[in-house]
Amino acid sequence: xxxxxxxxxxxxxxxxxxxxxxxxxxxxxxxxxxxxxxxxxxxxxxxxxxxxxxxxxxxxxxxxxxxxxxxxxxxxxxxxxxxxxxxxxxxxxxxxxxxxxxxxxxxxxxxxxxxxxxxxxxxxxxxxxxxxxxxxxxxxxxxxxxxxxxxxxxxxxxxxxxxxxxxxxxxxxxxxxxxxxxxxxxxxxxxxxxxxxxxxxxxxxxxxxxxxxxxxxxxxxxxxxxxxxxxxxxxxxxxxxxxxxxxxxxxxxxxxxxxxxxxxxxxxxxxxxxxxxxxxxxxxxxxxxxxxxxxxxxxxxxxxxxxxxxxxxxxxxxxxxxxxxxxxxxxxxxxxxxxxxxxxxxxxxxxxxxxxxxxxxxxxxxxxxxxxxxxxxxxxxxxxxxxxxxxxxxxxxxxxxxxxxxxxxxxxxxxxxxxxxxxxxxxxxxxxxxxxxxxxxxxxxxxxxxxxxxxxxxxxxxxxxxxxxxxxxxxxxxxxxxxxxxxxxxxxxxxxxxxxxxxxxxxxxxxxxxxxxxxxxxxxxxxxxxxxxxxxxxxxxxxxxxxxxxxxxxxxxxxxxxxx
Numbered sequence: 051x052x053x054x055x056x057x058x059x060x061x062x063x064x065x066x067x068x069x070x071x072x073x074x075x076x077x078x079x080x081x082x083x084x085x086x087x088x089x090x091x092x093x094x095x096x097x098x099x100x101x102x103x104x105x106x107x108x109x110x111x112x113x114x115x116x117x118x119x120x121x122x123x124x125x126x127x128x129x130x131x132x133x134x135x136x137x138x139x140x141x142x143x144x145x146x147x148x149x150x151x152x153x154x155x156x157x158x159x160x161x162x163x164x165x166x167x168x169x170x171x172x173x174x175x176x177x178x179x180x181x182x183x184x185x186x187x188x189x190x191x192x193x194x195x196x197x198x199x200x201x202x203x204x205x206x207x208x209x210x211x212x213x214x215x216x217x218x219x220x221x222x223x224x225x226x227x228x229x230x231x232x233x234x235x236x237x238x239x240x241x242x243x244x245x246x247x248x249x250x251x252x253x254x255x256x257x258x259x260x261x262x263x264x265x266x267x268x269x270x271x272x273x274x275x276x277x278x279x280x281x282x283x284x285x286x287x288x289x290x291x292x293x294x295x296x297x298x299x300x301x302x303x304x305x306x307x308x309x310x311x312x313x314x315x316x317x318x319x320x321x322x323x324x325x326x327x328x329x330x331x332x333x334x335x336x337x338x339x340x341x342x343x344x345x346x347x348x349x350x351x352x353x354x355x356x357x358x359x360x361x362x363x364x365x366x367x368x369x370x371x372x373x374x375x376x377x378x379x380x381x382x383x384x385x386x387x388x389x390x391x392x393x394x395x396x397x398x399x400x401x402x403x404x405x406x407x408x409x410x411x412x413x414x415x416x417x418x419x420x421x422x423x424x425x426x427x428x429x430x431x432x433x434x435x436x437x438x439x440x441x442x443x444x445x446x447x448x449x450x451x452x453x454x455x456x457x458x459x460x461x462x463x464x465x466x467x468x469x470x471x472x473x474x475x476x477x478x479x480x481x482x483x484x485x486x487x488x489x490x491x492x493x494x495x496x497x498x499x500x501x502x503x504x505x506x507x508x509x510x511x512x513x514x515x516x517x518x519x520x521x522x523x524x525x526x527x528x529x530x531x532x533x534x535x536x537x538x539x540x541x542x543x544x545x546x547x548x549x550x551x552x553x554x555x556x557x558x559x560x561x562x563x564x565x566x567x568x569x570x571x572x573x574x575x576x577x578x579x580x581x582x583x584x585x586x587x588x589x590x591x592x593x594x595x596x597x598x599x600x601x602x603x604x605x606x607x608x609x610x611x612x613x614x
Contacts (some may be wrong), residue, residue, distance in 0.1 A: 053336035061086070061111065061130035069119040071100065074109035076129055083159045083418060085141075086113060087133040090124050096133050096141035098415055101392065116141040116415040132524065135162055143167065143414050152194040154187075154420040158404070165413045165421040168198060171312075172341055174348040174411075177382065178371025183403040185210060187369060188350055188423050196238065197228040199273040203299065205292055207320065209281035211430025212244055212253050221423040229425040233235045241273035243448050250282030255451050258291065263458050263466035266298050268450060270308040278449070282301035285320075287553050292321050293472060294331040300336050303345035310344025330358055337364040354381045367409035372400040388416050449521070 061074035066600075080086075086097040097113040104110065113130070133141075144165050145151035173190070178184035192214065195202055206210050222229050225480035229238055245261040246254035260277060269276050278286045278295065278469065292315075313336070315321060322333045337347050337360065351357060355377045368386045373379050379394045386393075388408045393416075397406065410418035410502045 053449070057494070059129040063088075063124055063126050063128045063130070065091060065109075065126075067123045067126060069115070069121065069123055071112060072077060072124055074111050074113055075224045076102075076111055076485070080109070080111060081159060083157070085116075085133040085138045085160065086130050087137055088124065088128050088130050090120050091122065093120070095120065095132070096137050101405045133159070133572075136507075137154040138162055141414060142412060142417060142563075143170075147286070148562075151423060152198075154190060154194070154407070155419045158418060158420050166407070166408070166417075168200075170367075170410045170413070172346055172366040172410055173337060174312075174346070174367050174369065175354075175362070176348065176350045176355050176369045176371075177352065177373065177378070179352050179373055179375070180283045182352075182371035182373075182400070183405070184350065184352065184427050185316075187371065187402065187421050188316070188407060189214070189350075189428060190421055191348070191369075192314065193425055194230065195265060195312060196241070196273070196275060198239075200275075201272065201274045201309055201310060201470060202314065203270070203278065204314045204318060205278050205321070207280045207288065209246070209279045210316070210429045211277050212251070213254075213427040214275065214277070215239055215242055215244075216217060216427040217425055218427050222425045226425065229608055240448055241271070242275045242277065242279040243451055244279055246277075246279030247282045251279050255448070256278055256454060257539060259463045259466040260454050260458060261466075262291070262294060262603065263462050264454055268300070268453070269305045270302070270311050270320060272309060274448070274450070286468060289321065289327065289329050293332055294469065296329070296336065297332045300340060300343075300345055303340060303343040307342070310347045312348055313349040314350065317589065318351045318361075322349065322358050322361045323356050324358055328360075331395070334358060334360050335485035337361045341366075354378050360372070364526055365409070367407065367411040370397055370406045371402075372402070372410070373397050385414075388412075388485060414558045418516070423578045431448045444596060479521045 058078065060078035060080055061076045064071050067073075074468075080099070080102065082099055082102055084099050086099070087094055088097065089095075096116045096491065099112045100112045102109070102111040138144075138160060139146070139162060143373075144162070145167040146165075150167050150169060152168050152171070154164045154166070156162065157164055158526050167298045176184055176188055178187075178190075192202060192204070192211070195341070196214075198570060206212075217229060243256065244251075244254045245256050245258050248254055248257050258278075261276075271443045278291065280291065283291070298315065299308075299313065300312075303311075308411055315333070321329050323330065333347070337349075340347060346362075349357070349361065353375075354373075355375070362381075362385060365385070368382070370382060370386070373382060381399055383389050383393050389406070393406070400406070403420060403421050404418065405414050406418050529566045
């Protein structure tokens, strides 16, 4: 934008003016994402467009001050100009120093990179409905932290973040010096370690038991990215792993045994929801106290209303993608500092890949951003990196992987495996099901004992050779079933059960919404009935008044006739 264009007045202050905002009459083209400036008491102020509309008197807009406001109201009829790029950057607190800046994308309609200062990063809340670009943005944030060599832990419920191991080369700019387009050695992979169920996630570096067997200080170091891939694991087992590891992570942070780091929790409403559990308690403690020890939470969810209230309230910065659920929008607008009461419309109309950033990261003004393209592949649920590797090639692995394989004995790994499946956070319903299952098993065992006693009496009737032959045949039949087939069937059944649980929750929510809607309609109908009865009373009184007036008029006419 040229200096001449900046000096053309495009609006004038009209009507009421305060030190914080005012209304203008628009004289030239202006859009919702424009940044403007004006002079007041010999000082320049940058302004953002809060609202824009037209009526029979012309085009108008409400402007807000970005940053520190003056002590006195702005003068009426003051000229408003387009702000320069430098003015916009300075007012929004964007960082020019590449060592401190994190590149999240661009500000729409102005050629400015959204590059807030990483020092303002802390507790982060990323939300948006399915398909809004939420997970894509998480990938961008992780890439920026990787470039700064900040340690990262990712609780990955669906196996989406394995894709961090594969470069999206066409998206990488030539001047990028960490994710290098033609880096045959792929040095950036040196810090990534993925833990998971190897049967379900063959691209994982180590089994999930290694995660709990390893010392936290061996994992959390400069440049490390720890992916905890929970795909294929039972929900109670997932909760147990998250609770156990996050507890160790928090304790190691308080003792200063590990460097400052970021803990990303995807599908956070499943681990940090309103239902009380040990997992919720440790995450609540981490949200409240963790930052002072360098233990920073990044909460990711598409349902803010399902989050524990205390955990949600601790967020320092919100990155908001499109939301359409009215309860989620209301909670978001009420929770985010800097968002106005009328931000709900803007949130509902965000395009895929667009987000509003508000809070510590953009302290002066909420920032609307078009998120940049990822340098690594964006993966879906169950992403398998091996599908992207040419046969015969291998991905470089972190040196920690080999160290853990050498140092952790079979006994230690077996103990960790037992820890994973023990102390699961079961609901009362789960316990009742387990009790019923145990009772059934008890009955079956009693029946087996009874059958064995009966068989024992008749044992002498069966020739010994025939008995051995039957046993061998049974064993051969069992051994003929491939172990992989059994594992696959078990995993499919577990996934079906998890999906059924999620579908049941969705059904219960829909049912509760339907009940609430029915109650609202019944209340509205009841109100209408009362209102109708009131209107009937008024109508009856008006009719009586009209009849009385007619009778009075008739008597008056009769009297006049008599006088004549």
